[in-house]
Amino acid sequence: MEPTAETLARWAHDYAPSAADLDLAQRSLLDTIAVTLAARQDDLVALSAGLPDAARWAAVGHVLDFDDLHLESTTHISVVCVPATLAVGGDARAYLAGAGMMARLGVALGWSHYAGGWHATCTAGAPAAAVSASVALGLSAExxxxxxxxxxxxAGGVQRAFGSAGKSLQVGFAADAGVRAARLAAAGATADPTALDAWLRLVGGDPDRIDVTGPAVPGGLAIKIFPCCYALQRPISALREHLPADVVASGITAIEVSTPEGAVQPLIHHRPRTGLQGKFSLEYAIAAALLDPHPGFGSFTDLAVTRPEAQRLLQLVAVTETPGGDGLLSGRIDITLTLSGGARYSVSQRLPPGSPGRPPSDQDLRAKIADCGPDVPALLTGLDWARAATLLADHLPGQRSGLT
Amino acid sequence: MEPTAETLARWAHDYAPSAADLDLAQRSLLDTIAVTLAARQDDLVALSAGLPDAARWAAVGHVLDFDDLHLESTTHISVVCVPATLAVGGDARAYLAGAGMMARLGVALGWSHYAGGWHATCTAGAPAAAVSASVALGLSAExxxxxxxxxxxxAGGVQRAFGSAGKSLQVGFAADAGVRAARLAAAGATADPTALDAWLRLVGGDPDRIDVTGPAVPGGLAIKIFPCCYALQRPISALREHLPADVVASGITAIEVSTPEGAVQPLIHHRPRTGLQGKFSLEYAIAAALLDPHPGFGSFTDLAVTRPEAQRLLQLVAVTETPGGDGLLSGRIDITLTLSGGARYSVSQRLPPGSPGRPPSDQDLRAKIADCGPDVPALLTGLDWARAATLLADHLPGQRSGLT
Known part of the structure; x- marks a missing residue:
């Protein structure tokens, strides 16, 4: 049987994007650059200043956890493939080739790989970044x-990094590893394509799940509305959309949540004390959704997470996980609040806004870009791939440019 | 239970080397620099010129597959820990801390991890390089x-890379990843120490096997006498030491080999056509041992591997693998040759020269260093850690120095 790496490399080399693919690429570029610029003041900018372009841009792009997600593979595709593409001067086609690789490889890795604790954005991300960078460099399929x-x-990384700088750094490492691999391949390095299949087997993947038909990114990408783990988009939107506006958080005495266990897999912080931990806490997300009219950047600071009222509310949350679920939008979430007077309110949600089944409107996207910084809408006007690279280089300058 | 990373970090931080440890460190430094300088003319030097110091030095140091090995963990320790130490100005104690980490983590990964197809030099190597670089930078245990x-x-890499530039490059990636991690930790990056245990479980390791007693490198290190995979030291030495000198290769009509299957795990190339593949071919190693008085660098070129007589001989080899074995020196190897006249010769070997049970003499080491290049003995006279870094920087100059 042909090595999986060869099948995917040929697909990536030959793929001709449709108009819909190119629309997705443009939206991904805008969304990724917006959320990267939104993080310009983050501590990670100084921490990552010595890393090569792709690593630095991807790490900063991911630190707010506001970037897009591919649901079928549970991977953040654009924050890996956009920086890998831009670091070597690539365009939409290079991005789409890597994104398609990442979606397909992520599906071959499967839910069991993610549920086991691997960080699929990194494991599927490094080979995907290699594809984006290779296509940008004009390499042959071989x-x-x-x-x-x-x-x-x-192609490593585990979910125990969630809630620390390690998460965004390992996403940066994956993007950079792909660029490094592409440059070494361009320079003539030899390697055995069957390495991918050997590795897939070791990390629980199944090459038989690879399907090279369909659009560049089968299933499309989910755009986040709230700057935190994708698994929190649904609980937050459930409360913000369906709870009567006159329910006052201070009167709440009990919070019951029922959710498929798969839908809360990444939510490893039950008693968060920092903003980064809050981004991976179901308990805190519910508190923030009850306290903040639109949980945004201000809801995921250390200060916001340690608000006494937020800490009180998150300790009220009792979660019942129903067995099963093979993705972050499996089944539905049910949340029931009890107030001190005895009144009870229940809300349910299946699809959060921004998911492929409820795509964001142009207005949603414009609002999100505006949230990313007062100068960001103007910076992104008429954005193309060449200008995006210049923008990142200007706003996130590094100490070295990597292999050239 | 305390996270394994914290146990090992505290051991590394507090470890006080004995005189025997320091002797091992000095021998490792000499052997590693000698085999690195021996590869100065290899294609990999140009290929890796754009990589940071630790990556470049480790990749070139490993490309001849002539560097030392820790048998209990099946890892090449020094070619990872020496470059990681030198890249940040470290000394024997930094090297020994990383080497001790690598030996212990490799044992926790275990034979099943290696036998499954992971390249333990890389998987145990990245965290070990992090320890060497961290100790060199004077970091706290935390x-x-x-x-x-x-x-x-x-911490990745699979054995399918054996026989391609991918093998030495991935060893370089591991060394560099450790240096990068140490510099990020020094700069204040946050990460969750329990990531190591989560990962260990995913790759088949067992943290309960960690033992922080004993010398820096329990079991010691095996020094190679022949520049090829460690699994070939025993078959080559079996023939070179025990076969009568008057057996003429051209008269051989059959070659039977019996070996524990574990002892030939990395030998994945049965019909090699390149020098790199020949380094991972039991069949070719037997041919080379029959044709060449001392199988050295000249035996592992593309030209040598494709010699018609070598190709004839390697196709005569019939291997019987006996079940089991949990290391490259498990049990013993038996080789029986049949000559055209009907005469049969049998040889057996348990321990090759250079293994911890048959340590190399000073004369063996001097001869090996001399083999590494006519100028190498003089270059290495009075070698210490500071001068070793200068030597590598002078002989393997790179295009960037990495994070500073």
């Missing part, structure tokens, strides 16, 4: 397969 | 544990 093999040793 | 966690996403 050389793309070599780059994929050279990225395999960097 | 910061060393953070560096270990930040190296976890780069």
């Amino acid at each position: 050389r793309i397969a070599t780059a994929i093999a050279l990225s395999v040793p960097a | 910061r060393i544990a953070t560096a270990i966690a930040l190296s976890v996403p780069a």
Whole structure:
């Protein structure tokens, strides 16, 4: 049987994007650059200043956890593939080739891989970044397969990093590993394409799930409305959309949540004390949704997470996880609040806004971009791939440019 | 239970080397620099010129597959820990701390991890390089544990890379990932030390096997006498030491080999056509041992591997693998040759020269260093850690120096 790396490399090399693919690429570029610029003041900017372009741009792009997600593979696709593309001067086609690789490889890795604790954005991300960078460099299908093999040793990362700088840094490492692999393949390095299949087997993946038909990114991408883990978009929107506006948080005495266990897999922080931990806390997200009219950047600071009222509310949350679920939008979430007077309110949600089944409107996107900084809408007007690279280089300058 | 990363970080931080440890460190430094300088003319030097110091030095140091090995963990320790130490100005204690980490983590990963197809030199190597670099940078035990966690996403690599540039490159990636992690930890990056345990479980390791007693490197290190996979040291030495000198290769009509299957785990190339593949071919190693008085660098070139007589001989080899074995020196190897006249010769070997049970003499080491290049003995006279870094920087100059 043909090595999976060769099948995917040939697909990536030959793929001709449709108009819908190019629309998705443009929306991904806008969304990714917006959320990256939104993080310009984050501590991670100084921390990552010595890393190569792709690593630095991806890490900063991911630190707010506001970037897009591919639901079928549970991977953040654009924050890996946009920086890998831009670091070597690529365009929409290079991005789409990597994004398509990441979606397909992520599906081959499967839910069990993610549920086991691997951070699929990194494990599927390194080979995907290799594909984006390889296509940007104009490599042959054979050389793309070599780059994929050279990225395999960097295809790691576990969910225990969630809630620390380690999460966004490991996403940066994955993006950079792909660029490094592509440049080494371009320079003539040899590697065995069957490395991908050997690795897939070791991390619980199944190459038989690879399907190279369909659009560039089968299933599309989910755009986040709230700057936190995707698994929190649904509980937050459930409360914000369906709870009567006159319910006062201070009167709440009990909070019962029922959710499929798969839908809360990444939510590992039950008693968060920092903003980063709050982004991976079901309990805190419910508190924030009850306290803040639109949980935004201000809701995920250390100060916001340690608000006494937020800490009181999050300790009221009792979660019942129903068995099963194979994705972050499996089934539905039910939340019931009890007030001190005995009144009870229940809300349910299946699809949060921004998910492929409820795509964001142009107005939603404009509002999100505006939230990313007062100068961001103007900076992104008429954005294309070449100008995006210049924008990142100007706003996130680094100490070295990587292999050239 | 305390996270394994914290236990190992505290051991590394507090470890006080004995005189025997320091002797081992000095021998490792000499052997590693000698085999690195021996590769100065390899294609990999140009290929890796754009990589940071630790990556470049480790990749070139490993490309001849002539560097030392820790048998209990099946990892090449020094080619990871020496470059990681030198890249940040460290000394013997930094090297020994990383080497001890690598030996212990490799044992926790265990034979099943290696036999499954992971390249343990890379998987145990990235966290070990993080420890060497962290100790060299003078980090606290808490910061060393953070560096270990930040190296976890780069702790990958599979044996399918054996026989291609991918093998030495992925060793370089592991060394560099450790240096990167240590510098990020020094700069204040946060990460969760429990990431190491989460990852260990995913790759088949067992934290209960960690034992922080004993010398820096329990079991010691095996020094190679022949520049190829460690699994070939025994078959080559079996023939070179025990076969009568008057057996003429051209008269051989059959070659039977019996070996525990564990002892030939990395030998994945049965019909090699390149020098790199020949380094991972039991069949070719037997041919080379029959044709060449001392199988050295000249035996592992593309030209040597494709010699018609070598190709004839390697196709005569019939291997019987006996079940089991949990290391490259498990049990013993038996080789029986049949000559055209009907005569049969049998040889057996348990321990090759250079293994901890048959340590190399000073004369063996001097001869090996001399083999590494006519100028190498003089270059290495009175070698210490500071001068070793200068030597590598002078002989393997790079295009960037990495994070500073």
